[in-house]
Amino acid sequence: MEQNPRENPGAPTRKYVVAMHTNIENKVAVVTGASRGIGYSIAQALLENGASVVIGSRNEKEIEAAAEALRSHSGGHVAAAPMDVRDYKQVERFIASAEREFGGIDILVNNAGIGLFSPVDELAPEQWDAVIQTNLSGPFYCIRAAVPVMKRRGGGYIFNISSLAGKNAFAGGAAYNASKFGLNGFSEAAMLDLRYENIRVSYIMPGTVETSFGRSGAANKTSSWKIGSQDVAQVVIDLLRSDPRVMLSRVEMRPSKPPR
Numbered sequence: 001m002e003q004n005p006r007e008n009p010g011a012p013t014r015k016y017v018v019a020m021h022t023n024i025e026n027k028v029a030v031v032t033g034a035s036r037g038i039g040y041s042i043a044q045a046l047l048e049n050g051a052s053v054v055i056g057s058r059n060e061k062e063i064e065a066a067a068e069a070l071r072s073h074s075g076g077h078v079a080a081a082p083m084d085v086r087d088y089k090q091v092e093r094f095i096a097s098a099e100r101e102f103g104g105i106d107i108l109v110n111n112a113g114i115g116l117f118s119p120v121d122e123l124a125p126e127q128w129d130a131v132i133q134t135n136l137s138g139p140f141y142c143i144r145a146a147v148p149v150m151k152r153r154g155g156g157y158i159f160n161i162s163s164l165a166g167k168n169a170f171a172g173g174a175a176y177n178a179s180k181f182g183l184n185g186f187s188e189a190a191m192l193d194l195r196y197e198n199i200r201v202s203y204i205m206p207g208t209v210e211t212s213f214g215r216s217g218a219a220n221k222t223s224s225w226k227i228g229s230q231d232v233a234q235v236v237i238d239l240l241r242s243d244p245r246v247m248l249s250r251v252e253m254r255p256s257k258p259p260r
Contacts, residue, residue, distance in 0.1 A: 024240055025050030028102040030095070032085055032142060033112030035062040038161060038209060041229035042109050044074050045237050051107065052077035054098040058084045077102065085112045085138030086130075088145075095145040104153040108146045109236065110139035111161040113179075120174040128175045135179035136186065143190060147199065155198025159236055160187045162203045164252065184250075191249050200247060202239050206232050207254040225255050 029046045033039040034055035043053045047070060055070070057063040060082040067080035079101045083094040098105055113135045116127040139160050150156035165173060166180030184203055191201035210226040232253065239248055 024237070027051045027106040028054070028098065028104055029107035029109065030054045030056070030098050030105055030142075030146065031109040031111060032056050032083070032138070035059060035066040038206075038229045038232050039109070039111040040066055040070075041233040042111065042236050043078075044070055045230070045233035046107070047074040047076040047078065049237060049240075050076070052079075052102045054079045054081070054094075054101060056081055056083040056085075056094050057112070058082060085110075085141060086133040088141045091138075091141040092145050095142070095149060099149050105146050105149045106153055106156045107159075107240065108142060108150070108156065109159045109161065110142050111159075112138055113161065115176045117172045117176060118174075119172055123174055131175035131179050132182075135176070136182045139183060140186065147194065147197075150199055151197055156200075157240055158190070158194070158199060158201045159239070160201070160203040161232070162187070162205045164205050164207045164254070166205055188249065191247065195247065200244070202247075202249055202251065204232060204235055205250065205252045208258065225258050227253055227255055 024046065027046075027050075029043070029051045031039050031043045031046070031053060032055075034043045035057040039055070039057075043055050043066075046053050053070070053076070055063060055067060055078065057066070063080045063082055067078045070076075070078045079098070081094055081097055083090050085091060095105065114131055116123075116131050118124075118127065143158060146156075146158075160183055162183045163176075163180045165177050166184040169177045169181075184205070187201055187203035194201055206227055208226050209232065210228055235251055235253065239251070242248055
């Protein structure tokens with residue numbers, strides 16, 4: 001779109017274009033916690049845009065089933081391996097296998113996460129450790145292992161899937177809030193550390209998303225008011241295609257019309 005100089009005399013004419021700078025096709029992406037929900041939708045979106053994808057999750061049967069479903073629905077190149085993000089040695093092996101499989105890593109999506117909710121005086125130390133190690137140490141371990149691989153490729157993009165619980169505390173959420181508040185701060189520090197290595201870092205903070213997170217059973221049908229996992233995936237694609245000059249470091253997502 002061009003400005004009309006007659007509407008603003010003396011203003012320079014400027015052209016506005018839609019930037020499509022990042023070519024996702026032929027990139028290699030790693031997505032943790034990808035057996036279902038947000039992680040699965042992100043992996044599917046990356047495949048549909050031409051990337052090769054390596055997915056990981058703790059449950060071997062679930063991650064293999066997810067890989068098979070992705071191959072049948074989206075086509076493309078998919079590899080899968082069981083991996084617990086709380087164990088740095090497992091993370092190192094997982095990242096190394098991704099590099100061997102596809103020759104490198106360009107995109108890392110830290111999505112693996114758990115939520116255990118209890119009043120702080122009833123929260124077991126083991127529950128605290130599990131949440132902090134998964135939601136906060138896990139992204140650190142993955143970034144620590146993946147960044148050298150990204151540097152060998154000349155750069156990359158890292159996404160940390162956080163939550164609005166990373167800025168809004170709630171009763172019973174001591175461990176979860178702490179993990180997501182910490183993840184937000186960690187993401188911002190990582191962004192500052194890596195920006196001159198041609199590695200961008202963004203964290204995405206969804207509100208209520210229709211997934212099976214925090215309860216039993218699968219949830220594939222999105223309620224009319226809730227954010228869909230595919231909406232989070234679309235943000236990842238949009239950020240990947242944004243102009244590299246711009247650091248879109250944080251995205252907050254809310255349902256437009258939650259119940260009153």
